[in-house]
Amino acid sequence: MCAERLGSIPRVRTADESGDPAPRRRPGELASHVLNTLVEAGRPLSPGEVLELLDPSGALSYSAVVTTLTRLHEKKAVTRQRIGRAYHYTALTDPPALVAWRMSKLLESETDHTSILTRFVSGLDKQDEETLRRLLGES
Structure with missing residues (x-):
């Protein structure tokens, strides 16, 4: 096999x-x-x-x-x-795309996106925060 x-x-x-x-x-x-x-x-x-x-x-x-x-x-x-x-x-x-899809679905299920995203970003470690900033700067 x-x-x-x-x-x-x-x-x-x-x-x-x-x-x-x-x-x-x-x-x-x-x-x-x-x-x-x-x-x-x-x-x-x-x-x-x-x-x-x-x-x-x-x-x-x-x-x-x-x-x-x-x-x-x-x-x-x-x-x-x-x-x-x-x-x-x-x-x-691939698995990362599936996790991203789950995150999107969770966010869609709530109304206060600003508060959720604010708390999400505040919980990131420095490396992930820098990655997110770089990705947002590229878009």
């Missing part, structure tokens, strides 16, 4: 050797891992192939992968085509 070729894909967190469950994922973390897997593969993958590449140990459920792929498809981050009985998915975007 292509698992060797995809060595840079971060594996999902699973139970440790003591059997304790892995810590809860951050929002969007699984979607990011799934999207990275599709980008790295460079070809359409079925949910089963995505699952095998993300979590060979079997701790991640098939339904979690299918749900994540369906949501990514609804967000237009992936395309899908039916091959046999299963859909195969291809990435249309």
Whole structure:
């Protein structure tokens, strides 16, 4: 399989050797891992192939992968085509674009954009603030 070729894909967190469950994922973390897997593969993958590449140990459920792929498809981050009985998915975007989309959607859901953006910028570290200033200067 292509698992060797995809060595840079971060594996999902699973139970440790003591059997304790892995810590809860951050929002969007699984979607990011799934999207990275599709980008790295460079070809359409079925949910089963995505699952095998993300979590060979079997701790991640098939339904979690299918749900994540369906949501990514609804967000237009992936395309899908039916091959046999299963859909195969291809990435249309990368994880940073997906995070930017989420940020835009969150901002759109509120009315006081000025306050939100002010607080967002005030929470940035110096390097990110300089990057944002440079990007705004270029536009």
